[in-house]
Amino acid sequence: xxxxxxxxxxxxxxxxxxxxxxxxxxxxxxxxxxxxxxFPKQSLMLMATSNEGSKATYEQGVxxxxxxxxxxxxxxxxxxxTSAHPEDSSFYICSARSLxxxxxxxxxxxRLTVL
Amino acid sequence: AQSVTQLGSHVSVSEGAxxxxxxxxxxxxxxxxxxxxxxxxxGLQLLLKYTTGATLVKGxxxxxxxxxxxxxxxxxxxxxxxxxxxxxxxxxxxxxxxNKLTFxxxxxxxxxx
Numbered sequence: 385x386x387x388x389x390x391x392x393x394x395x396x397x398x399x400x401x402x403x404x405x406x407x408x409x410x411x412x413x414x415x416x417x418x419x420x421x422x423f424p425k426q427s428l429m430l431m432a433t434s435n436e437g438s439k440a441t442y443e444q445g446v447x448x449x450x451x452x453x454x455x456x457x458x459x460x461x462x463x464x465x466t467s468a469h470p471e472d473s474s475f476y477i478c479s480a481r482s483l484x485x486x487x488x489x490x491x492x493x494x495r496l497t498v499l
Numbered sequence: 500a501q502s503v504t505q506l507g508s509h510v511s512v513s514e515g516a517x518x519x520x521x522x523x524x525x526x527x528x529x530x531x532x533x534x535x536x537x538x539x540x541x542g543l544q545l546l547l548k549y550t551t552g553a554t555l556v557k558g559x560x561x562x563x564x565x566x567x568x569x570x571x572x573x574x575x576x577x578x579x580x581x582x583x584x585x586x587x588x589x590x591x592x593x594x595x596x597x598n599k600l601t602f603x604x605x606x607x608x609x610x611x612x
Binding site for chain 2: 416426428487
């Protein structure tokens with residue numbers, strides 16, 4: 385099946401710094417990628433939809449200036465958490481949409497801890 | 500708008516017993532329905548999905564689910580639980596196979612000896 389990778393798998397940073405998370409579709413092209421956030425023992429909440437070559441669409445309540453999304457190629461989307469604070473600590477999961485078949489494939493997630 | 504309700508945040512079964520995880524959905528259009536499994540500190544793995552056609556869907560690891568439009572349900576079952584089935588299970592709905600997903604709150608399955 386299709387494979388989606390995320391890097392890094394785990395990151396610890398200091399409050400006020402920025403962190404970039406990469407999401408790659410390894411064996412297919414994805415015009416659309418999604419970014420989800422999961423708090424401990426909770427469900428996944430969609431943060432934004434990332435479309436290759438255009439601006440991301442953010443869900444209500446998600447700060448687009450804080451969570452910068454770039455989808456510069458058909459196999460790579462990045463999420464940058466700017467000026468991170470402890471409340472941004474979470475598990476971030478991306479998914480990539482394959483058109484044939486039309487389905488989403490999920491990455492393994494990135495654990496972000498902000499000290 | 501779409502929504503998913505998973506009844507029971509925690510379900511405990513004995514090894515070899517029937518597994519039943521409940522999911523009800525709400526959708527303004529014909530839904531695409533999914534069940535995912537998540538092991539600790541890992542991403543999501545697709546167990547099965549319903550798009551159109553046959554309402555009984557078979558997935559991996561012996562799981563199956565039945566789409567019941569009249570009950571707006573998509574319950575997940577497995578005839579005989581195995582210790583390796585212990586994980587978090589999420590039901591999700593979308594308006595298309597690859598469109599954005601709305602997840603339920605998840606059900607933690609515990610399998611006891």
